[in-house]
Amino acid sequence: MVWPRRVATIRGGIVKTNQTKAALLGGATVEIVEINRIFDPVVVELAAQAGFGCVWIDMEHSHLGLDGLSQLILAARATGVDTVVRIPKGPYNQVIKPLELGAGGLVWPHCKSADEARSFVQMAKFRPLGLRGLGCGRDSQYGTLDPTEYMGRADAETILGVMIEDAEGVEEVEAIAAIEGIDLLFVGPSDLAHSYGVEREGVPHIDHERVLAAFDRVGAACAANGKAMGTAVGPGESMRRVVAKGTRWLNCCHDMSALTSGLRSARQATIGAKQRTITQQLLDLYHRGELDLDDISGTAKRHDFSRSMVNHLASFVQHKAKCVEALPEAAPLVERMEQALVDGRRGLALTDAYYVCLAVQSLPKERWLEVLQATFDRWEHADQGSFKTFFDEVKERLQAEQG
Numbered sequence: 001m002v003w004p005r006r007v008a009t010i011r012g013g014i015v016k017t018n019q020t021k022a023a024l025l026g027g028a029t030v031e032i033v034e035i036n037r038i039f040d041p042v043v044v045e046l047a048a049q050a051g052f053g054c055v056w057i058d059m060e061h062s063h064l065g066l067d068g069l070s071q072l073i074l075a076a077r078a079t080g081v082d083t084v085v086r087i088p089k090g091p092y093n094q095v096i097k098p099l100e101l102g103a104g105g106l107v108w109p110h111c112k113s114a115d116e117a118r119s120f121v122q123m124a125k126f127r128p129l130g131l132r133g134l135g136c137g138r139d140s141q142y143g144t145l146d147p148t149e150y151m152g153r154a155d156a157e158t159i160l161g162v163m164i165e166d167a168e169g170v171e172e173v174e175a176i177a178a179i180e181g182i183d184l185l186f187v188g189p190s191d192l193a194h195s196y197g198v199e200r201e202g203v204p205h206i207d208h209e210r211v212l213a214a215f216d217r218v219g220a221a222c223a224a225n226g227k228a229m230g231t232a233v234g235p236g237e238s239m240r241r242v243v244a245k246g247t248r249w250l251n252c253c254h255d256m257s258a259l260t261s262g263l264r265s266a267r268q269a270t271i272g273a274k275q276r277t278i279t280q281q282l283l284d285l286y287h288r289g290e291l292d293l294d295d296i297s298g299t300a301k302r303h304d305f306s307r308s309m310v311n312h313l314a315s316f317v318q319h320k321a322k323c324v325e326a327l328p329e330a331a332p333l334v335e336r337m338e339q340a341l342v343d344g345r346r347g348l349a350l351t352d353a354y355y356v357c358l359a360v361q362s363l364p365k366e367r368w369l370e371v372l373q374a375t376f377d378r379w380e381h382a383d384q385g386s387f388k389t390f391f392d393e394v395k396e397r398l399q400a401e402q403g
Contacts, residue, residue: 034254041075048079100137105159114175121181165191177221219246312350319357
């Protein structure tokens with residue numbers, strides 16, 4: 001969520017408070033959007049409009065420089081959004097420069113030991129906790145804030161996170177979590193899977209049993225030391241699983257996935273609407289008795305439809321009739337299938353409809369209604385996935401139970 005703008009007054013000026021850190025300290029779960037490749041201030045503004053209260057800006061894998069980072073931070077400050085920067089693993093000046101540009105937090109990649117975490121804290125915090133030098137950047141309002149109050153508030157407000165994405169880091173996680181000044185332990189599932197040598201086992205990295213075991217261990221270390229556990233995971237079962245293990249910092253999407261998803265969704269919706277229109281025309285002609293389904297090629301040519309569309313309709317009509325003849329009680333669900341060809345947020349494909357009408361006949365008749373109803377329930381409540389896929393899953397589960 002977008003945090004309400006809160007400020008604190010110190011000698012020399014007014015400073016914005018870090019609401020993301022306050023939320024973490026209060027035990028809340030926070031949702032974060034990553035900016036990994038599209039380094040335009042507009043992305044920050046859009047994140048704020050979408051309701052995000054914090055953006056994660058990547059400098060480890062990206063081409064982003066300090067000038068670009070400065071512009072993103074300015075946009076975040078203007079829209080009331082907090083910023084956390086994943087910095088390259090490197091020297092002291094790569095730690096302090098994002099802070100002096102006004103970043104609200106830093107994340108250190110591939111932390112493998114408590115000594116490494118302690119060194120990171122020393123670079124990012126002022127005395128007595130660290131050894132950071134006093135500059136006159138944006139975060140101090142260019143040296144106009146009272147130095148003592150500014151340093152104390154900067155240390156209190158800045159989020160420091162370390163990434164646990166190596167087997168060595170997992171083995172040292174209890175000691176890492178105990179380091180004062182570290183607020184967040186962020187599990188990197190993909191690099192961790194690579195570190196364990198299980199990256200090619202055909203399982204999503206975040207769902208592999210060894211990675212999930214690491215989540216358990218990191219979560220326990222965080223709970224014991226009052227720290228937050230985070231990770232990058234999209235919405236769905238994987239997210240529910242890691243949240244159940246104690247994850248409270250969720251990088252739930254990034255600029256490229258959001259753009260790709262939006263573009264793909266718009267295209268698929270357009271194709272679906274176009275397909276539903278053609279299907280509706282086919283069904284209307286069929287119900288008016290104007291389609292000769294015994295002459296697929298001729299019918300397609302006369303009405304300017306593709307041969308495959310007419311053939312799919314003929315197959316659906318044929319297998320639909322067989323279903324209803326064999327089990328009249330299935331008629332309402334089969335008719336509902338026809339309605340779903342042209343209705344809803346995403347139309348059911350003709351190929352799926354005739355496949356299901358054919359395939360259901362291979363099951364015991366007493367289970368037809370159960371399988372069709374379960375398929376509809378899954379399809380109508382899912383954001384994506386084909387009717388055929390859900391039918392096959394339900395059928396396989398039934399067959400396994402009968403096994």
